[in-house]
Amino acid sequence: MFKKTIAALAVAAGVVVGAGVVAPAAEAAPSNCNAGGLCVYWSSNYSGSVQTVYQDNDDLSMYANFNNSVGGSAFNNGNSCNVVVYSQKSAQGPGLILYRGTGWTTIYNNLPQILSNRWCTV
Amino acid sequence: MKTRITLALAAVLLGLGAAGCSSSGGTTPPGAQPRPFGGVTHYDEPQRLALHNAEEGLVASCMRDRGFEYRPQGLATGDHRVDANPYGLLSGDQAANDGFGVINTALNLKQAADPNQDHAADQAWKSALSGTEAHRVTVDLPDHQQFFYNSDSCLIQADTTLYGPDYLRLYNTFQVLSGKVVAAVQADGRYTAAEGRWRDCMSAAHQSATHLADPVAVIDQRVKQDGSDPAKTHELIGGELSLAKTSARCQEQAGLATAVTQVQGDVEKTVLGGDGPLLDQLRGLRQQALSRADRPTGTP
Numbered sequence: 373m374f375k376k377t378i379a380a381l382a383v384a385a386g387v388v389v390g391a392g393v394v395a396p397a398a399e400a401a402p403s404n405c406n407a408g409g410l411c412v413y414w415s416s417n418y419s420g421s422v423q424t425v426y427q428d429n430d431d432l433s434m435y436a437n438f439n440n441s442v443g444g445s446a447f448n449n450g451n452s453c454n455v456v457v458y459s460q461k462s463a464q465g466p467g468l469i470l471y472r473g474t475g476w477t478t479i480y481n482n483l484p485q486i487l488s489n490r491w492c493t494v
Numbered sequence: 495m496k497t498r499i500t501l502a503l504a505a506v507l508l509g510l511g512a513a514g515c516s517s518s519g520g521t522t523p524p525g526a527q528p529r530p531f532g533g534v535t536h537y538d539e540p541q542r543l544a545l546h547n548a549e550e551g552l553v554a555s556c557m558r559d560r561g562f563e564y565r566p567q568g569l570a571t572g573d574h575r576v577d578a579n580p581y582g583l584l585s586g587d588q589a590a591n592d593g594f595g596v597i598n599t600a601l602n603l604k605q606a607a608d609p610n611q612d613h614a615a616d617q618a619w620k621s622a623l624s625g626t627e628a629h630r631v632t633v634d635l636p637d638h639q640q641f642f643y644n645s646d647s648c649l650i651q652a653d654t655t656l657y658g659p660d661y662l663r664l665y666n667t668f669q670v671l672s673g674k675v676v677a678a679v680q681a682d683g684r685y686t687a688a689e690g691r692w693r694d695c696m697s698a699a700h701q702s703a704t705h706l707a708d709p710v711a712v713i714d715q716r717v718k719q720d721g722s723d724p725a726k727t728h729e730l731i732g733g734e735l736s737l738a739k740t741s742a743r744c745q746e747q748a749g750l751a752t753a754v755t756q757v758q759g760d761v762e763k764t765v766l767g768g769d770g771p772l773l774d775q776l777r778g779l780r781q782q783a784l785s786r787a788d789r790p791t792g793t794p
Binding site for chain 1: 530535537542546565567568569570573575576578580582596605606608609610611613614615620623624625632637638639640641642643644647649650653662665669670672673674676677707710711714718
């Protein structure tokens with residue numbers, strides 16, 4: 373799966389770009405996925421740059437890993453909640469639950485983009 | 495980030511609630527609108543609450559057995575968009591009572607703070623909760639997707655106790671398959687024809703929209719833009735209710751729900767293939783979990 377190699381570097385409320393940042397990671401979670409967050413990696417198997425959200429978001433289109441999720445991977449490192457991700461903005465369309473403590477090793481065409489998310493609603 | 499509605503707007507909305515809008519804490523029932531596989535991956539709010547509370551009790555119990563404190567997290571309530579139909583279908587009653595659920599969600603959403611945040615940096619605590627890499631299990635899903643979990647985690651232990659050992663695999667499988675069904679239905683000529691009739695009807699009502707999701711996005715944008723301006727409160731609320739009612743009327747006129755039901759039936763057969771027994775299995779586990787959640791045994 374072809375993906376651009378330059379990750380977006382924008383940082384805004386709710387999203388932390390972790391490319392190149394070595395954070396203390398719990399053994400339970402893939403590398404650089406901070407506790408409490410939904411981590412989306414540029415590449416499969418939790419490799420490449422990581423971007424993390426800790427709150428609800430209605431528009432994640434400006435974040436490369438979320439906007440181009442196909443070929444990437446995701447892990448829910450939340451302490452207390454499941455997270456629902458949507459391929460449309462503002463939590464529209466069918467949502468996909470990523471259960472806490474679980475991850476999608478590879479994301480394919482059924483989730484072409486992660487454009488919004490909701491914590492703790494399921 | 496979600497826009498927070500001002501107190502002024504909230505007060506007015508509460509007034510409207512007394513006049514017929516949904517009250518806080520409840521959600522508009524999704525009604526009989528079609529969902530993939532009979533809604534096997536969807537739980538309504540009372541079910542979500544019961545399952546979540548039961549699971550949190552089991553997680554806390556498991557963590558306690560391992561010598562760790564775990565404070566059960568309350569489920570966020572009042573998000574009316576969670577129950578929104580995956581196709582964007584809207585009944586007249588829903589539209590009249592709740593609009594698209596956008597403003598009511600902004601008003602009613604109660605999101606609890608993470609009660610376990612202070613444990614987040616404790617790796618032993620986290621490993622007990624989420625498990626360890628040595629126990630990683632990778633599961634293949636349809637369409638080359640994979641997910642993984644750590645089988646030694648309290649989360650998995652709780653999930654297995656509540657839902658049964660194969661639930662996560664089945665649920666994830668049908669999440670993927672449900673998404674395929676929605677995408678295939680929306681690409682089918684019978685659906686696009688019905689959506690075209692809806693679009694024409696909307697246009698005749700002086701509302702520009704290409705897809706069912708567009709009016710919701712319009713309201714969402716308006717709330718983000720003007721939600722904090724008390725002078726625009728009436729306009730916002732009236733705008734959502736009016737647009738939602740128009741969309742619901744046009745959906746009815748265009749026969750959208752009927753078209754979705756027909757196309758979905760055909761698509762499901764193709765997508766499901768020989769996996770009918772898996773669907774039956776998931777339905778069984780779901781019922782079992784709901785029964786267990788009604789009589790929880792775990793103590794938080």
